[in-house]
Amino acid sequence: MNRWTVRIDGSIVPDPQKIGGKAASIARMTALGLRVPPAFVVTTEACRAFLSNREIPDDGWTEIESGIAWLEAETGRSFGGSSRPLLVAVRSGAAVSMPGMMDTVLDLGINGETEAALARETGDPAFAAQTRARFEELFARIVLRGSCEEVPHDPRHQLRRAVIAVFESSRSRRARAYRKHHGLTDDLPTAVTVQAMVFGNLDDRSGTGVLFTRNPLTGAPVPYGEFLSRAQGEDVVSGARTPASLDSLSELMPRAHEELLAAGRLLENVERDVQDVEFTIERDTLFLLQTRTAKRSADAAVRIAVDLARDGKIGKDEAISRLTAAQVRAVLRPRLSQATRAATRVLARGEPASPGVGAGAVVEDCDEAERRAAEGERVVLVRPTTSPEDVHGIIAAQAVITEVGGSTSHAAVVSRSLNKPCVVGCGPGTAAVLAGRNATVDGDGGEVLEGVVDLEEPRERDHPYLAELAAWAGNRRLLDILDARDSKS
DSSP states (O other), X not given: OOSSEEEEOSSOOOOHHHHHXXXXXHHHHHHTTOOOOOEEEEOHHHHHHHHHHSSOOHHHHXXXXXXXXXXXXXXXXXETOSSSEEOEEEEEEOSSOOTTSOOOEEEETOOHHHHHHHHHHHTOHHHHHHHHHHHHHHIIIIISTTOSOOOOSSHHHHHHHXXXXXXXXXXXXXXXXXXXXXXXXXXXXXEEEEEEOOOTTSSTTOEEEEEESSOTTTOOSSOXXXXXXSOOHXXXXXXXXXXXXXXXXXXXXXXXXXXHHHHHHHHHHHHTSOEXXXXXXXXXEEEEXXXXXXXXXXXXXXXXXXXXXXTTSSOXXXXXXXXXXXXXXXXXXXXXXXXHHXXXXXXXXXXXXXXXXXXXXXXXXXXXHXXXXXXXXXXXXXXXXXXXXXXXXXXXXXXXXXXXXOTTSHHHHXXXXXXXXXXXXXXXXXXXXXXXXXXXXXXXXXXEEESOOOOBOOOGGGXXXXXXXXXXXXXXXXXXXXXXXXXXO
């Protein structure tokens, strides 16, 4: 039995404390018979060993080599080979979700020889060259972190450096900021998932996207998501390109679209909660990369809890237990009245990505947002797009605005998890227009309004889902129940 690595072959679902949440989801999907690229994991125990000794034992690297050999056998490809080359994605993944760790490195294993082999196999030298250029940019930025080093030529050296970089990222500033905000212990290790690549950027019958099995903004029980053709996974979550809705996938590749929705229904039924599913399509063939319990707005959390109980997927007591007092307060926080919205000048419009209203001085720099918020000032963060490097600025801000990106971009997902109002995709130049102004962000309507405007406060008994939850609890005030529970825990 391996000490430092675990193969994800569908035979078991290993402990997420050992392999991380991402890899555990891969194991669950594989065990369900869903199509998932094969993967193995360098465990959290290996991370602890590295952080203690600044190196991984020799037998750890021997196991990683064995894992690569297993991927070669599973895919019929060769890592660093001159024909049918195997490229891999290297992902961080802790047992507890921690935005802020190392970004994913895609296409690892490519060099001059494997680029030529990929060009011969696909018949598309431009695709092979683009794949190599993308990998080298990612590796230099994420692993070498802007140093003057050259990207290693040897695929095994590339892999060694990437694994170490993942381990080191668990102690990064941005990971520490996220743990501190959520009251998590600061010594959490991360695992490393090494997964065979599939190519959403291969041709017009390829692409990548994200499916939510229910709407994460409103909680409506309809599939929700985004898709980019000729793209790889990070293109969607980075927000660098504004994706299309899943409807575009249903028109372009209806078979893959229906297979995706069927997989989503299965995963929601098995997990008994709304799922956030990352997927890639390579030449009409759907591959699932990850599923996880979807981050959702407070409004969506309340509706989803009620709907799941109505559907019989969870009990009424569990529906109440899934909510927090903070979520209920967020649902009941002051909102814009229709009269106020109509009377106030709109500075920018975009896509509503996280509900609620936040106001303050608009700043472009995350460090400035953090500093001014620490001094007691209310600030709104505006960025072209956000990345894990910006988590501390998002935490400090009252609301978030981006110029590009959709509702499954990094800014949208993190804002929802933090119950921060967010509007995305407001257009190039928005930051320059808004910076230095006072503004109010309406995450419900997707608008940025001039100044700090007056709000109105809703009542629990007037909210249909909160009222139903309170009725299930014996007609007691829901906030009183949750506050009492939280004070005991």
